[in-house]
């Protein structure tokens with residue numbers, strides 16, 4: 001697509017000009033927008049860019065490894081940047097211990113992100129630019145999850161601390177729609193699993209575990225979710241479904257395993273189709289896919305003895321469970 005080619009080229013040139021020999025700081029979440037932003041800046045200014053990626057312990061299985069493979073030292077894309085991966089897992093788990101209320105969980109996760117990012121920024125010192133992956137739908141405040149700011153306190157890397165010391169904001173994706181951002185990502189050589197990623201909320205698995213979040217529960221939901229994603233891809237349905245994930249309900253129920261009675265967790269599977277994420281429909285999932293996933297989850301993931309499929313649309317449900 002010549003238009004995108006020139007978009008990337010023109011923007012890389014424009015960024016070079018604007019940034020000059022300045023230093024740029026970027027919070028990288030591994031989502032589509034921040035990844036394309038980081039790739040574009042990497043191409044334009046290389047080592048003048050520092051990307052901070054925070055592992056809050058609430059990422060999906062292999063997510064950290066995937067981001068490090070693309071942007072970290074020795075990456076296959078030739079991105080020569082300063083890449084900082086902060087292991088903040090213990091901090092988050094400590095803060096989240098004993099907290100069950102959804103809005104409090106969201107607040108804690110959002111605030112802790114700001115704290116971690118501030119600490120990193122302080123170590124880096126004054127930067128000239130702070131880069132943000134704002135895209136057009138964010139600007140007009142519609143589109144992806146825009147409405148739920150009212151219902152749920154939203155958190156993503158767009159909401160950065162105002163205490164970070166920088167001169168100017170740089171937002172090269174401001175005029176792009178989501179599909180244009182993805183196309184730009186492809187032009188920049190980002191892997192398909194990154195550019196075609198489904199939305200993942202800022203608070204991560206923290207809002208896909210109903211009630212208190214613990215490392216053990218995160219491990220369960222990560223494993224169940226990885227199986228769900230793998231089987232959906234195998235069935236060739238990943239392009240048809242807008243968003244899908246496994247969540248951990250806070251419910252224990254009785255089951256049987258051999259001669260033993262079990263009392264274990266129930267996993268909820270969700271898959272929705274939507275055009276704007278403001279309303280959504282539960283996906284009409286083939287029974288054989290559900291059957292395969294269910295038996296894999298109860299067999300492969302410890303402490304799960306029951307699997308539910310969420311048939312609810314939005315409204316009245318939301319896409320996420322919290």
Ligand code: XMP
Nearest residue numbers: 145148154155156199201202277318319320
């Ligand atoms: P809900 O659950 O409100 O979700 O129907 C609508 C869309 O927004 C995503 N979502 C978030 N995205 N930060 C984000 O960046 C958040 O805090 C957040 N909460 C929900 C959700 O995954 C869905 O795509």
